[in-house]
Amino acid sequence: MAMPNQEGLLVVLSGPSGAGKDTVLRELLRLDQNVMLSISATTRAPREGEEDGKDYFFLSKAEFIQMLSKNDMLEHAEYCGHYYGTPRGPVEEWQKKGRDVILEIEVQGGQQIRQSCPNAVSIFILPPSLKVLADRLRRRNTEEEDVVCQRLETAKQEILQAVHYDYIVINDDLAECVQEIKAILLAEKMKSARRSHMIQEVLENA
Numbered sequence: 001m002a003m004p005n006q007e008g009l010l011v012v013l014s015g016p017s018g019a020g021k022d023t024v025l026r027e028l029l030r031l032d033q034n035v036m037l038s039i040s041a042t043t044r045a046p047r048e049g050e051e052d053g054k055d056y057f058f059l060s061k062a063e064f065i066q067m068l069s070k071n072d073m074l075e076h077a078e079y080c081g082h083y084y085g086t087p088r089g090p091v092e093e094w095q096k097k098g099r100d101v102i103l104e105i106e107v108q109g110g111q112q113i114r115q116s117c118p119n120a121v122s123i124f125i126l127p128p129s130l131k132v133l134a135d136r137l138r139r140r141n142t143e144e145e146d147v148v149c150q151r152l153e154t155a156k157q158e159i160l161q162a163v164h165y166d167y168i169v170i171n172d173d174l175a176e177c178v179q180e181i182k183a184i185l186l187a188e189k190m191k192s193a194r195r196s197h198m199i200q201e202v203l204e205n206a
């Protein structure tokens with residue numbers, strides 16, 4: 001049923017580096033045309049093949065701090081020596097248009113969103129084990145070994161934060177993981193708190 005006056009969901013998706021967040025999101029975006037992915041700003045250098053404005057907005061530290069000072073970030077965090085943040089404007093615009101917006105962010109940012117946006121839905125992606133996580137990170141081959149080790153060390157602290165999220169999904173079988181996230185989004189949209197406006201609409205539509 002179409003619901004033109006229902007605002008889109010704000011969805012936080014977190015999980016340790018290598019858990020498969022990007023992979024899961026690519027598949028979710030392919031299957032669900034209503035989902036938009038927020039493009040973050042970062043001060044880290046682009047990886048090979050990454051494009052400015054598509055994968056991230058790659059900013060200098062000064063540019064990042066300027067955005068922060070103008071209150072243009074919905075949340076931000078420092079992760080493994082670099083700044084990351086969510087530009088506020090597009091997220092609010094898309095939500096108003098009824099699009100579900102996903103923030104793929106680490107746990108400090110997740111905590112900020114849970115506090116500032118109590119209606120946000122938070123999902124934590126867990127790898128099946130730390131060994132699988134390490135294998136995936138090394139096989140991805142996008143970071144030097146010292147950065148991989150730093151990310152694996154950070155992962156242990158991040159995983160402890162999963163308990164604060166609304167949902168935990170394990171990314172073992174990719175298709176299953178994506179279906180589970182789709183199911184979460186569907187159920188969230190049907191929550192009575194998000195649909196209270198429908199009660200009056202039905203009663204008035206004699």
Ligand code: ADP
Pocket residue numbers: 015016017018019020021022023024136137139140171172173174
């Ligand atoms: P993240 O965005 O969480 O850092 P990625 O999406 O880059 O993680 O995934 C890390 C690596 O693991 C990639 O090489 C990806 O192809 C692989 N991967 C992701 N999900 C799965 C899965 N369900 N099964 C096997 N490999 C996976």
Ligand code: 5GP
Pocket residue numbers: 014015016017021040041044075076077079084085086104105106107108109110
């Ligand atoms: P990567 O360098 O691998 O692209 O991202 C490193 C970590 O930063 C990941 O856990 C990713 O989810 C997180 N991240 C990406 N964008 C943002 C953001 O806008 N805000 C926050 N808080 N974390 C982000």
